Amino acid sequence: MTTKSEITTGTIRLTMAQAIIRYLANQYISIDGDEVLLCGGGFGIFGHGNVSCLGEALYEHRDTLPLYRGQNEQGMGFAAAAYAKYHLRKRFMFCTASAGPGTTNLVTSAALAHTNRLPMLLLCGDAFISRLPDPVLQQVEHYGNPTASVNDAFRAVSRYWDRITHPAQIIQSLPAAIATMLDPADCGPAFLGLPQDVQGWAYDYPVAFFEKKVHRIRRQAPDTSELDDAIALIKSAEKPVIIAGGGVQYSDAAQELLAFAEQAQIPVTETIAGRANLLSDHELNCGPIGVTGSNSANAIAADADVVIAVGTRLQDFTTGSWTAFRKDARFISLNAARHDASKHRSLPVVGDAKLGLSAFIASLKQYKAPKTWTAFAQQEKAEWRSYVKHNVDPANGPNSYAQVIGAVNDLCDTNDRVVAAAGGLPAEVTANWQTKAIGSVDVEFGFSCMGYEIAGGWGARIAQAEKEPDQDTIVFAGDGSYLLMNSDIYSSVLTEKKLIVMVCDNGGFAVINKLQNNTGNTSFNNLIKDSPTITNPVAVDFAAHAKAQGALAEAVETIAELREAFKRAKAADRTTIISIQVDPYEGWTQEGHAWWEVGLPEVSNSQNVRTAREEWEAGRVYQRVGV
Numbered sequence: 001m002t003t004k005s006e007i008t009t010g011t012i013r014l015t016m017a018q019a020i021i022r023y024l025a026n027q028y029i030s031i032d033g034d035e036v037l038l039c040g041g042g043f044g045i046f047g048h049g050n051v052s053c054l055g056e057a058l059y060e061h062r063d064t065l066p067l068y069r070g071q072n073e074q075g076m077g078f079a080a081a082a083y084a085k086y087h088l089r090k091r092f093m094f095c096t097a098s099a100g101p102g103t104t105n106l107v108t109s110a111a112l113a114h115t116n117r118l119p120m121l122l123l124c125g126d127a128f129i130s131r132l133p134d135p136v137l138q139q140v141e142h143y144g145n146p147t148a149s150v151n152d153a154f155r156a157v158s159r160y161w162d163r164i165t166h167p168a169q170i171i172q173s174l175p176a177a178i179a180t181m182l183d184p185a186d187c188g189p190a191f192l193g194l195p196q197d198v199q200g201w202a203y204d205y206p207v208a209f210f211e212k213k214v215h216r217i218r219r220q221a222p223d224t225s226e227l228d229d230a231i232a233l234i235k236s237a238e239k240p241v242i243i244a245g246g247g248v249q250y251s252d253a254a255q256e257l258l259a260f261a262e263q264a265q266i267p268v269t270e271t272i273a274g275r276a277n278l279l280s281d282h283e284l285n286c287g288p289i290g291v292t293g294s295n296s297a298n299a300i301a302a303d304a305d306v307v308i309a310v311g312t313r314l315q316d317f318t319t320g321s322w323t324a325f326r327k328d329a330r331f332i333s334l335n336a337a338r339h340d341a342s343k344h345r346s347l348p349v350v351g352d353a354k355l356g357l358s359a360f361i362a363s364l365k366q367y368k369a370p371k372t373w374t375a376f377a378q379q380e381k382a383e384w385r386s387y388v389k390h391n392v393d394p395a396n397g398p399n400s401y402a403q404v405i406g407a408v409n410d411l412c413d414t415n416d417r418v419v420a421a422a423g424g425l426p427a428e429v430t431a432n433w434q435t436k437a438i439g440s441v442d443v444e445f446g447f448s449c450m451g452y453e454i455a456g457g458w459g460a461r462i463a464q465a466e467k468e469p470d471q472d473t474i475v476f477a478g479d480g481s482y483l484l485m486n487s488d489i490y491s492s493v494l495t496e497k498k499l500i501v502m503v504c505d506n507g508g509f510a511v512i513n514k515l516q517n518n519t520g521n522t523s524f525n526n527l528i529k530d531s532p533t534i535t536n537p538v539a540v541d542f543a544a545h546a547k548a549q550g551a552l553a554e555a556v557e558t559i560a561e562l563r564e565a566f567k568r569a570k571a572a573d574r575t576t577i578i579s580i581q582v583d584p585y586e587g588w589t590q591e592g593h594a595w596w597e598v599g600l601p602e603v604s605n606s607q608n609v610r611t612a613r614e615e616w617e618a619g620r621v622y623q624r625v626g627v
């Protein structure tokens with residue numbers, strides 16, 4: 001309701017905290033012609049640094065900006081990241097935490113969002129600007145710099161960082177933060193430090209500041225000269241390959257990717273972030289590429305003369321630490337970010353993937369890759385699919401990640417969303433999952449962050465419930481990740497955001513144990529049984545633990561039992577955990593790997609370590625350096 005004062009003065013007197021929330025409540029975004037709130041709400045744990053002022057403001061907008069109470073601030077950040085990823089960076093959630101440890105718990109989440117280029121707004125308490133009560137509870141003092149606080153730690157993991165020292169500053173800072181979060185090139189977390197006293201200070205804000213604003217994601221057209229150079233190079237290609245990254249989905253360019261690949265008959269490989277850019281059964285989808293990729297994609301990459309990288313930052317797991325390609329292969333990088341488009345002497349095409357691919361389609365109508373090259377790619381793909389079919393077969397050795405993945409893949413609905421992160425499961429999901437729907441896979445491997453799985457699943461489910469309430473969010477987690485962060489099982493139960501969580505128990509950190517062994521080292525401190533300080537190796541009853549948080553849960557022993565349990569989980573009305581023991585040594589996906597640079601000791605008393613280093617270094621001869 002507009003007051004008389006607002007009409008006569010054109011201003012409204014609000015606290016800084018009230019103004020932030022009122023501003024967020026009036027920001028919208030146009031998605032497919034519909035105007036929806038840009039901010040889907042937030043995740044919050046209150047403390048003395050945010051409860052009295054920001055909490056008061058959020059209460060007044062509780063119906064517009066729903067606030068989800070997390071159990072751990074780091075988990076809240078993971079949930080916000082997964083929410084943004086589901087919405088393809090078109091919507092975001094905020095996280096609010098108190099000054100001190102509540103805020104520092106969000107640093108890891110911010111790093112994950114920064115690495116994965118995901119929008120997240122962090123509204124965190126800070127020390128008093130007046131300094132009158134200093135030092136206050138939870139304040140870290142810097143003797144030579146009284147302006148420093150723990151919030152400065154976020155400078156390294158934020159795309160936008162500000163400390164609000166006067167209420168008027170948000171008139172500039174809030175729009176700048178949102179512009180950063182919505183920028184295709186600079187997208188990432190925005191951090192606002194909110195001193196406890198300034199949150200409650202009042203200011204006469206312009207009424208116009210709170211008018212409804214409708215945002216749109218910018219589509220930057222590529223430079224014509226860069227396009228011309230790229231098109232000329234593609235026309236010369238005899239063995240082209242496309243690497244499709246997560247940026248394809250963020251640009252809504254999956255259809256253009258498919259159209260370009262089909263028109264030019266160019267094989268497509270997918271990065272981990274780009275899984276589910278194409279359906280698995282498409283003849284030109286040649287599988288995931290890189291360290292945890294597929295024989296098919298890696299064989300094609302190794303022989304390609306022109307590599308068209310679309311929407312990928314070319315992380316080492318994609319490039320095999322830059323050994324996956326011919327040294328004379330030429331790269332074209334179509335990317336919204338100049339930083340990514342120019343990596344490793346790529347021919348850059350800086351711009352939107354959808355527009356760039358559309359330009360390729362229009363300019364390359366007469367170009368087709370040689371039939372022999374396409375036939376080679378399809379043969380490699382057929383052999384890889386045959387291997388995966390064997391790999392996920394329960395008859396193929398003891399219980400394994402691959403078998404669990406295969407069973408769930410077989411039984412899940414087309415649009416169910418899959419979430420995994422860290423440990424061995426990202427590699428196993430990437431290699432073995434057969435995509436049923438575009439954009440249905442979230443494997444967080446940019447920051448490879450343990451603990452993302454369940455918290456991220458919760459955030460993804462909140463987003464999914466807004467658009468696809470009848471579909472499920474399926475989480476794959478190892479026992480290590482489960483034990484690190486599982487409290488959002490309780491969050492999902494409290495908020496009625498159902499998850500299906502598959503817990504694969506291999507007795508510790510088995511994939512790092514595998515790396516330890518592969519580098520010539522003896523198993524040490526990764527598997528529970530190999531930890532020298534563990535004297536009572538008690539097994540965790542994951543089903544009982546999950547039940548204690550209000551979830552449904554059961555432990556199974558075989559893949560056949562898992563299949564039946566999964567059917568029950570699909571039919572259930574709340575979060576269900578299914579735990580199964582898998583072998584820590586056998587059953588790993590053995591095919592599809594590329595060389596990966598790992599630091600190994602130059603000097604060691606172990607002959608096994610010395611031998612492993614020699615063998616590892618032999619792969620370096622294929623590494624592209626400055627070419």
